[in-house]
Amino acid sequence: MSDRKLVKNGQVCSLPIRAEDDLLTARHAVRAAALQAGFGLVGQTKLITAASELVRNCYVHGGGGDLVIEHLSPPPRAGLRLTISDDGPGITDPAKALVDGFSTGPGLGHGLGGAKRLVHEFHLETEPGKGTTVVITRWAG
Amino acid sequence: MNSSEIPILRLGKVLLAGLSNELDDKTALRFADELSHQVSAIGAEAVVLDITKLEIIDSFAARILVEIATMARLLGARVVLAGMRYPVAITLVELGLDLPGVETALSVEHAMDKLAPPGGSRVG
Numbered sequence: 367m368s369d370r371k372l373v374k375n376g377q378v379c380s381l382p383i384r385a386e387d388d389l390l391t392a393r394h395a396v397r398a399a400a401l402q403a404g405f406g407l408v409g410q411t412k413l414i415t416a417a418s419e420l421v422r423n424c425y426v427h428g429g430g431g432d433l434v435i436e437h438l439s440p441p442p443r444a445g446l447r448l449t450i451s452d453d454g455p456g457i458t459d460p461a462k463a464l465v466d467g468f469s470t471g472p473g474l475g476h477g478l479g480g481a482k483r484l485v486h487e488f489h490l491e492t493e494p495g496k497g498t499t500v501v502i503t504r505w506a507g
Numbered sequence: 508m509n510s511s512e513i514p515i516l517r518l519g520k521v522l523l524a525g526l527s528n529e530l531d532d533k534t535a536l537r538f539a540d541e542l543s544h545q546v547s548a549i550g551a552e553a554v555v556l557d558i559t560k561l562e563i564i565d566s567f568a569a570r571i572l573v574e575i576a577t578m579a580r581l582l583g584a585r586v587v588l589a590g591m592r593y594p595v596a597i598t599l600v601e602l603g604l605d606l607p608g609v610e611t612a613l614s615v616e617h618a619m620d621k622l623a624p625p626g627g628s629r630v631g
C-alpha cells in the first residue's frame with residue numbers, strides 16, 4: 367500500500383517537452399517503457415493516455431517542461447512513475463482544475479481529472495507563478 | 508485532393524476514412540477540415556471513421572471526433588465510428604468522455620449494415 371519501500375531499478379529517462387512533436391515522442395517513450403515493464407493492453411493504454419493529457423497540459427498551459435520516466439520494481443510488482451513538470455504559470459485552484467468540465471481554454475476540461483482516474487497514484491504540486499509538477503504511478507499487470 | 512494523411516474513400520454517398528494507429532494533433536485538425544470539405548462537396552449522407560487501428564484517444568482526439576460528428580450532422584451526414592478497440596473504450600469511459608452525438612459500430616462491416624436501408628440495396 368505505502369510506497370516507502372519502492373526500489374528504483376536505475377532506469378530513468380528524461381524527455382524535453384518543448385515542441386508539438388515532443389508530444390508524440392513522449393507517447394512513444396511511455397509506450398516503450400510500458401511494454402518493457404510488462405504492462406497489459408488496458409494498463410498500457412490507460413498510462414499512455416494519462417501521459418498524453420499531462421504532457422499536453424505541460425506544453426499548452428505550462429509553456430513546456432520535462433517528462434521523466436522511471437521504472438519501479440519493488441518485487442514482485444513492476445510499475446512506471448512519470449513526472450511531468452513545467453515552470454509555467456501554475457494552477458490557481460488545483461481542486462477546481464481537477465473537476466471534469468473545468469478548462470481555461472477551448473478544451474473539454476477532462477484531462478487532469480481523467481489522468482488521475484487512469485493511474486494508481488497521482489500527485490499534483492503547483493504554485494502560481496512558479497510552475498506545476500504532476501507525478502503519476504501505474505503498476506503493471 | 509486529400510491533403511491530410513488519412514485516406515478518405517468515397518463509396519456512393521458514404522465516405523470511409525481509415526485512421527492509422529496514431530492520431531497527432533495536426534493530422535487530426537487537417538483531417539477534420541478535409542473531411543468537412545468532402546462531405547459538403549459530394550453531399551455525403553454518411554461518414555464511417557474506421558478506428559480499428561487507433562491505439563489512443565485522449566481528450567484532444569475525442570474533441571476532434573465530436574467536432575467532426577457535429578460538423579457532419581450540420582451538413583446532413585451521419586458519422587459512425589467503427590471498430591473502437593476495447594482498451595480505448597475503457598479509457599474513454601474513465602476520462603469521462605462518451606463522445607456525445609457520435610454513433611458507433613463494432614466494425615466497418617457493421618457500420619455499413621447500419622447505414623443500409625432495411626430491405627433496400629446496400630449503401631455504396
Ligand SMILES: Nc1ncnc2c1ncn2[C@@H]1O[C@H](COP(=O)(O)OP(=O)(O)OP(=O)(O)O)[C@@H](O)[C@H]1O
Nearest residue numbers: 423427428463469470473474475476477478498566
Ligand atoms: N501544467 C499546467 N500549467 C498551468 N495550468 C494548467 C496546467 N495543467 C492544467 N492547467 C489548468 O487546469 C485546467 C484543466 O486542465 P485539463 O487538462 O483538465 O483541461 P484542459 O487542458 O483545459 O482541456 P482538455 O480536456 O483538452 O485537457 C486547464 O484549463 C488549465 O487552466
Ligand SMILES: [Mg+2]
Nearest residue numbers: 419423477478
Ligand atoms: Mg488538458
